[in-house]
Amino acid sequence: MAAVSTHLEYDQDYRGAEFGYPRYSKDDLEPYIDPFDLPLEALNPASPSLFFRNLHWKHFKRLREEAPLHYTAESMHGPYWSLTRYADVKAVDMDHKTFSSYPAITVAEPEDDLPLPMFIAMDQPAHGPQRRAVSPVVGPRNLAALEPIIRERAGAILDSLPVGETFNWVEKVSIEQTTQMLATLFDFPFEDRHKLTRWSDVTTGSPESGVVESREGRRLELIECREYFDRLWQQRIGNLEGNDLISLLANDANTQDMPPDQFLGNLVLLIVGGNDTTRNSLSASVVALNQFPDQFDKLRANPSLIGNMVSEVIRWQTPLAHMRRRALRDVEMHGKTIREGDKVVMWYVSGNRDSEVFENADEFDIERANARSHVSFGFGIHRCMGNRVGEMQLRIVWEEFLKRFSDVEVVGEVERVFSDFVHGYKTLPVRLRARSPVKVQ
Amino acid sequence: MPRITFISHDGEVHEVEVEVGRSVMNAAIDNLVPGIDADCGGECACATCHVYVDDAWVEKVGTPDEAEDAMLDLNPERTSSSRLSCQIRITDALDGFRARVPEFQM
Numbered sequence: 385m386a387a388v389s390t391h392l393e394y395d396q397d398y399r400g401a402e403f404g405y406p407r408y409s410k411d412d413l414e415p416y417i418d419p420f421d422l423p424l425e426a427l428n429p430a431s432p433s434l435f436f437r438n439l440h441w442k443h444f445k446r447l448r449e450e451a452p453l454h455y456t457a458e459s460m461h462g463p464y465w466s467l468t469r470y471a472d473v474k475a476v477d478m479d480h481k482t483f484s485s486y487p488a489i490t491v492a493e494p495e496d497d498l499p500l501p502m503f504i505a506m507d508q509p510a511h512g513p514q515r516r517a518v519s520p521v522v523g524p525r526n527l528a529a530l531e532p533i534i535r536e537r538a539g540a541i542l543d544s545l546p547v548g549e550t551f552n553w554v555e556k557v558s559i560e561q562t563t564q565m566l567a568t569l570f571d572f573p574f575e576d577r578h579k580l581t582r583w584s585d586v587t588t589g590s591p592e593s594g595v596v597e598s599r600e601g602r603r604l605e606l607i608e609c610r611e612y613f614d615r616l617w618q619q620r621i622g623n624l625e626g627n628d629l630i631s632l633l634a635n636d637a638n639t640q641d642m643p644p645d646q647f648l649g650n651l652v653l654l655i656v657g658g659n660d661t662t663r664n665s666l667s668a669s670v671v672a673l674n675q676f677p678d679q680f681d682k683l684r685a686n687p688s689l690i691g692n693m694v695s696e697v698i699r700w701q702t703p704l705a706h707m708r709r710r711a712l713r714d715v716e717m718h719g720k721t722i723r724e725g726d727k728v729v730m731w732y733v734s735g736n737r738d739s740e741v742f743e744n745a746d747e748f749d750i751e752r753a754n755a756r757s758h759v760s761f762g763f764g765i766h767r768c769m770g771n772r773v774g775e776m777q778l779r780i781v782w783e784e785f786l787k788r789f790s791d792v793e794v795v796g797e798v799e800r801v802f803s804d805f806v807h808g809y810k811t812l813p814v815r816l817r818a819r820s821p822v823k824v825q
Numbered sequence: 826m827p828r829i830t831f832i833s834h835d836g837e838v839h840e841v842e843v844e845v846g847r848s849v850m851n852a853a854i855d856n857l858v859p860g861i862d863a864d865c866g867g868e869c870a871c872a873t874c875h876v877y878v879d880d881a882w883v884e885k886v887g888t889p890d891e892a893e894d895a896m897l898d899l900n901p902e903r904t905s906s907s908r909l910s911c912q913i914r915i916t917d918a919l920d921g922f923r924a925r926v927p928e929f930q931m
Contacts, residue, residue: 478870512898523901524929756864763870765895772931 405460408433409592410802419443428456429466429804430491430729432593435705436802441746444468444734453718461491464708464727470738470759472717473730476709478764480507483709483728485766490805491708491729498603500587502649504657504766515769517636518654521569521629522770530568534777537564538784545816550795553812557781558666565777566658571628572616583609584659587652593802609655610648617647629654661703662774664801664808666781668701669693671812672748674794679750687786693750694778699758700748702733705807707762733807735759791817827920831858831876834928843915849924850874850911860926867911872896873930874910875903879923886913886922900931 408414414433419442427443434440447454447468454466467473476483488494489505503514520526541560545551559581567577586605589595596602613630620631621640633639633650642650673680683689706729715722722728736758737745749755761768768774785792796813826842829852833839843852853861853874862873869892878886883906889897893912897903910924 474865474868474870478868508895512895516898516901519899520901524927524931525902527929756862757866761864761871763865763868765899767871767899769899772929 403458403460403462405458407460407592410436410594413437419446424451425455425457427451427454427466428459429731430456430459430461430464430706432802432804435804435807436800438800440705440733441737444731444737447731448734448738453720453722455720459491461493462727464491464729465722466729466731468731468734468738470735470741473732473735473759474763476728476730477707477759477762477766480765482712482715484712485511485707485709489707489709489766491706491727492805495599495603497599498606499645500606500649500652501646502653504653505649508765511765513638514650517639518629518632518650519769521627521632522773524772526627527772527776530565530773531776531780533568534565534780535784537561538777538781542781542784542788547789547816547818550813550815553670553792553814554663554667554809558663558809558812561666561777561781562659562663565662565773566655569629569658569773570616570654571626571630576612579609579612580655580659583652584655587656588660588803588806606648606652609651610644613647613651614644657768658770658773660806660808661768661770662777664703664806665694665697665701665774665778667809667812668703669697669778669782670792670794670814671798671809672697672700673792676748679748680791683750683782684786684790687783689750690779690782690786692752692755693782694775695755695758696748696750696752697778698760698775699736699742699752699755701807702736702758702760703807704760705733705803705805706731707766732759732762788819789816790819793817827915827917827922829915829919829922830924831860832923832925833858833860834926845915845917847915848911849876849913849915849922850909852915853910853926858926860928860930861910862930863911865911869893869896869909869912872899872909875900875930876908876910876924876926877904878906878908878913879925880906882919882922882924885918902927902931 414431416439419427429440429443447466452469452472457463467476484507485505486507487505503511541557545556563577563581566580567574585595586602591598616630617634620626620634623631624635709728711722711724711726711728713724739745761771792814795815798809799811801808801810826844828840828842831839831853839858841852841856848867850861850863850867854863864873865871893909897907
C-alpha cells in the first residue's frame, strides 16, 4: 500500500475518541511534578493545567535540550509527538506535503458531535481557494482603509478607562478592541458584537475550562452562531460591493455553496483568528512591560520602538501555543521515526524561546533585532492571514496609550486561560496613571 | 558587481550593488531598502519579501517554482509580475534589474 494517504482515508472513528486519561479541569488541576524529576518519556506538555499555572516553560526547556522530537504515549488527547526547537517547528510547518493539517490543527481531537471543517484544517487543493475568498479583507489595501477606524476606536476605548481605579485590562481593552475590529471585518451588527467574543471563547472552550457547562451546551451555542450568521449571509447574497467577510464568502464561487458545517467551521476560524490572538497579545504587552520595567522606560522614552515591540510581544507571548499536523508518511527525525498517521505537535510557544535563534529568549527585549522572525504566525501556506491587522491594532493601541498615560501597573493576580492551545489571560487587574498635565501636542 | 534598483510604492528609487549569488531580498535588507520584511530570513516560508518585477525583467528572472507559487498565492494582490525576492538569485545577467516594492507586505 502506498505510504501516502489522502485526507479522505482518515479514520473517522478516531475522531473524538476517549483516551482513558483523566480529564482534569480548572477546579481539579493535574498534579504538578517538576519535569526534570520525571523520566523523559513521561513528559506531557499538552496539559491545560500546566498552562493555566504558567508552569509549562520548564517542560519545553527540557524537551528542547534533551528530546527535540519527543513522543508522549498517553495524554487526554491520545498519543502525540512534540517538536520544540525553532528550526524543526519551521521545517515541519513548511512541509505541507508531508504533514497534513487535516482534520484539525490543535492537539485535541475534533468533536464528533459537531465537526467544524475549516480551511486552516484542510490541505491543498481545498485550502487555497477558500482562503483566497476571504483574504482580501485583511489585504494591504483594506488595511490602509481600516487604520483610521482602528485609531479612532482605540482612542475612544482608552478615553473611557477609569484612571486611578483597578479594572480588568482584558475585559475593558483587549476584548473591547479586538471585538470591535472583528465586528467591522464581518460588518456585524455593532450592538450585538459581544456575541462574537462569546462565540470565540466557546469555540476554544471546554467544560473543563469552565467556559461552557457541557459539550451539549457548547454545541447549542455554536449552532446559534451559525443561525445568526445565516441571516446575515442571506441578506448579503448578491452584495458584490461588500468587502466584509460575510459578503466575500457569500459571493465567491469557491465558498458560496458551502455546506452548513463548513460554513460554521470557517466562521469560527475567522472569529477565533481575529479575536483571541490579538486579544491575548494586547494583554501580554501589559504583562511583559510590567515584568520588564526597564523596557517600559525605553518605550516611554522612544515611542518609535512600538513597531518592534509589537513583534517582540507576539514572540514572547505566542498567543497560540501550538499547531498540530498529521504525518502522511513515515518520517525520520532526530534518530526516531514518526509513523504515517501519527499526530505531530509543533510547539510555537517553545520555538519562540529557543536560544539557538533568540538570545536570552525568555527576556522581553523591545529592541530585539530578530523579533520579527518569531514563529507565532506559522510558516508556509497556512501562515496567519490576519497578521498585519493584528499587528496594526497592537501598534495603534500603544501609540494612543502613550499619548494619554504614563503607566499601566498590574496590581493584582493574573488569571490565565485553561488551555494548551490558546495561550493567554482571562483577568489582568491594572491601574492607570495619566500623563502629567503638561500640554504635549 | 551587478547593480539593481528598487522603486518604493511612493516612487523613491534605491539603487544598490549586490554580489553575485546573493538574493534580491538580501540586496534589499543589506542596503536598508524599506518595504521588504523577510520575516523568515529567506526560506520561501513567509512571503514578506514580495516584489513586482519590472516588465522588462520578468522573463529573465524565470518563473516561480511550486513552493514559491504556493506562497505567492496567499497574497490577494499578486500579479503576473509578482515574485518573492528571496527566490531570485543575482547573476551577472541581472545587472540593471528593477523591481517595485509594494506598500505593504502580507
